[in-house]
Amino acid sequence: xxxxxxxxxxxxxxxxxxxxxxxxxxxxxxxxxxxxxxxxxxxxxxxxxxxxxxxxxxxxxxxxxxxxxxxxxxxxxxxxxxxxxxxxxxxxxxxxxxxxxxxxxxxxxxxxxxxxxxxxxxxxxxxxxxxxxxxxxxxxxxxxxxxxxxxxxxxxxxxxxxxxxxxxxxxxxxxxxxxxxxxxxxxxxxxxxxxxxxxxxxxxxxxxxxxxxxxxxxxxxxxxxxxxxxxxxxxxxxxxxxxxxxxxxxxxxxxxxxxxxxxxxxxxxxxxxxxxxxxxxxxxxxxxxxxxxxxxxxxxxxxxxxxxxxxxxxxxxxxxxxxxxxxxxxxxxxxxxxxxxxxxxxxxxxxxxxxxxxxxxxxxxxxxxxxxxxxxxxxxxxxxxxxxxxxxxxxxxxxxxxxxxxxxxxxxxxxxxxxxxxxxxxxxxxxxxxxxxxxxxxx
Numbered sequence: 001x002x003x004x005x006x007x008x009x010x011x012x013x014x015x016x017x018x019x020x021x022x023x024x025x026x027x028x029x030x031x032x033x034x035x036x037x038x039x040x041x042x043x044x045x046x047x048x049x050x051x052x053x054x055x056x057x058x059x060x061x062x063x064x065x066x067x068x069x070x071x072x073x074x075x076x077x078x079x080x081x082x083x084x085x086x087x088x089x090x091x092x093x094x095x096x097x098x099x100x101x102x103x104x105x106x107x108x109x110x111x112x113x114x115x116x117x118x119x120x121x122x123x124x125x126x127x128x129x130x131x132x133x134x135x136x137x138x139x140x141x142x143x144x145x146x147x148x149x150x151x152x153x154x155x156x157x158x159x160x161x162x163x164x165x166x167x168x169x170x171x172x173x174x175x176x177x178x179x180x181x182x183x184x185x186x187x188x189x190x191x192x193x194x195x196x197x198x199x200x201x202x203x204x205x206x207x208x209x210x211x212x213x214x215x216x217x218x219x220x221x222x223x224x225x226x227x228x229x230x231x232x233x234x235x236x237x238x239x240x241x242x243x244x245x246x247x248x249x250x251x252x253x254x255x256x257x258x259x260x261x262x263x264x265x266x267x268x269x270x271x272x273x274x275x276x277x278x279x280x281x282x283x284x285x286x287x288x289x290x291x292x293x294x295x296x297x298x299x300x301x302x303x304x305x306x307x308x309x310x311x312x313x314x315x316x317x318x319x320x321x322x323x324x325x326x327x328x329x330x331x332x333x334x335x336x337x338x339x340x341x342x343x344x345x346x347x348x349x350x351x352x353x354x355x356x357x358x359x360x361x362x363x364x365x366x367x368x369x370x371x372x373x374x375x376x377x378x379x380x381x382x383x384x385x386x387x388x389x390x391x392x393x394x395x396x397x398x399x400x401x402x403x404x405x406x407x408x409x410x411x412x413x414x415x416x417x418x419x420x421x422x423x424x425x426x427x428x429x430x431x432x433x434x435x436x437x438x439x440x441x442x443x
Contacts, residue, residue, distance in 0.1 A: 011189060012130050018138060018184050022086065023143055025178040026119045027150025029093045029112060030058070030235075032174045034169040035158035035254045037240045043167075044102050048237075048378075048399065054109050054177035055236050056364040061113035063359035070121035070352045078122040079190045083182050085122070089115025090178035097168035103192060107192070120355065120391045129191040132160030144331050148265020150257040151235060159239065159254020211350055216288075216341050216427045219420030220334060223291075224358030226413040227330050230302075230406050232366035234324065237374070241306070241403060244396035246313045256313075260321045268294075268325035272332030284340070284428050288421035291333040292402045295414035298326035303407040327410070 033040070033054050041051055072081055092111030099105045118373045123143065131139050154174070161170040210218060238260065242253040272294075279286030301323035308316035378398025382390050 003107040004194045007089070008163075015130060015188050016127070016142070018181065018188060019126060020143055020146060022082065022178075022181055022185065023119060023123060023146030024150040024153065025181065026089075027147050028154045029089055029174050030116060031151045031154035032093065032171060033096075034235045034237075035155045035239055035257070036170060036250075037161050037236065038243050038253075039162055040105070041240075042104070046102060048240075048260060048334045048371035048374040048395070048402075049368065050102060050371070052236060052367035052369070052443065054105060056368035057106055058109040058113040058116075059232070059359050059364035061110050062168050063356050063364065065114055065117040066121065066359070068164050073118075073121040073125050074148040077190065078126050079119050079185060079188060082122040082126075083185050085115045085118025085176050086182050086185065087115070089114075090175040091115075093178075094172050094175035097171045107370040117133060121352070122345070124351075126191065128278070140335070144335070145266065145269055148261045148269060152262035155239065155254040155256075155258035155261060155325055157254075158275060159257075160251035161253075163249060163251040177407065211342065211353070214341055214427050214430075215423040216337075216420050217354075219416055219423065220338060221354055223330075223334060223413055223416045223420065224354055224411045225362035226409045226416060227295075227327065228358045228362035229369075230327060230409050230413070232363040233370040233403065233406055234320075236367040237370055237399060241399055242313075242316075243310075244392060245400055246310055246316065248313070256317055258383045260317060260324050264324035265328045268328030269332055270323070272329035274337050275329075276333045276336050280336070280340075285421040287333045287337045287340070288417055288424050291330055291337075292417035292421060294326045294329045294333070294416055295410050298323045298410040299407045299414070301326060302410055304402065306403045306406065323406075325412075337373050337420075337424060339432055341424060353410060370402050370405060373405065374399040377401045398437050 037051055040046065041048075069081065084410070089112045092108045092115060095111070096108040099108065108317075124140065127139050127143060136175075158167075158174060161173060217329055239250075239253040239257045242248045243250065243257055248256060272290075275290055276287045277428040279290055283289075301319050305316050305319035305323055308319065329386065338350060375398065378390060378394045381397040382394045387394070
């Protein structure tokens with residue numbers, strides 16, 4: 001029996017809400033270790049590089065497994081794949097609570113990376129089949145708000161919970177909501193692939209080689225590397241910076257970081273959506289140019305946020321909030337630009353290549369390199385002071401100086417995005433020309 005129109009709309013709305021909630025918890029569980037850096041570091045006597053490695057091992061598996069899991073999402077049951085992923089990442093998040101050493105912590109984060117690698121390919125493919133092309137940008141923008149929402153909730157709740165009940169309890173409580181969403185997910189009716197398409201997709205295999213001939217795609221891939229380096233360095237070490245330099249408690253540093261994520265992320269994400277749709281009607285390179293300008297604006301803002309001395313906490317948080325808003329605007333602007341240069345039947349493999357590069361080459365090294373530089377600079381500060389002991393004050397100096405890599409990479413990001421704006425018009429024209437050519441059959 002066919003569904004009535006109101007029931008169909010209600011079913012679509014419920015699916016969007018469930019998938020949005022899953023993405024929120026995807027980033028919640030991903031960022032929980034960042035909120036708990038200080039108690040874990042002190043309990044296991046970790047260096048900042050070891051803290052960074054917790055984020056990197058997660059990303060390595062996440063990036064590598066994303067491509068084969070994306071293939072499964074294109075051919076198998078997305079509902080079962082996503083439900084399986086939810087159970088794995090929630091269970092492994094909770095397993096960190098039983099860690100007796102650093103190795104167990106590492107293993108738990110590897111498992112979380114495997115589970116979370118199911119989310120993006122399955123959920124975005126699902127949403128694409130629920131909405132026609134002219135409405136997808138808005139629903140995907142809503143879905144991507146899971147990044148700041150999830151990060152904000154992780155910092156809002158995990159820090160205070162850890163301060164009151166210990167960091168292990170915070171890990172367990174982070175896992176529970178994701179498991180609770182599995183029944184809601186299994187209640188959904190998965191749409192037929194291509195259900196929202198108004199025209200038949202061009203037949204034939206997608207040529208990866210043809211994608212790699214697009215100059216703009218190379219610039220966009222490079223930009224994703226530099227963006228994710230910064231975003232994961234901030235996610236891992238901002239609470240620690242606020243604690244070490246500004247003297248915030250574990251709970252207060254989590255709440256302050258949550259404010260940065262929530263206000264900055266929502267402002268940057270929503271603003272980019274409106275700006276991108278406005279500017280592209282006036283110039284085809286407008287989205288890339290706006291993204292380049294936003295990255296350039298993040299340079300002085302992030303520099304000021306890092307360098308604010310103890311006693312200047314409100315100014316430091318304000319600068320970080322604005323810098324995070326500028327960097328978050330990237331998603332609405334550049335993700336839309338990707339769809340401007342590739343055909344509909346190429347978007348899945350394009351995003352798989354892009355995500356693998358931005359996570360494997362960017363996100364995985366953001367926490368690791370920042371942590372290593374922090375350790376070296378802390379030791380240098382101790383040596384210059386003639387101290388044989390690496391005290392917390394030297395660790396604060398090291399981390400503050402190491403995080404200056406964020407404005408440096410923001411400047412590089414701005415340059416890469418500008419170069420992409422120089423080539424995108426010709427790549428858009430190439431795509432439009434190919435769209436009018438008659439199909440010659442499969443490769």
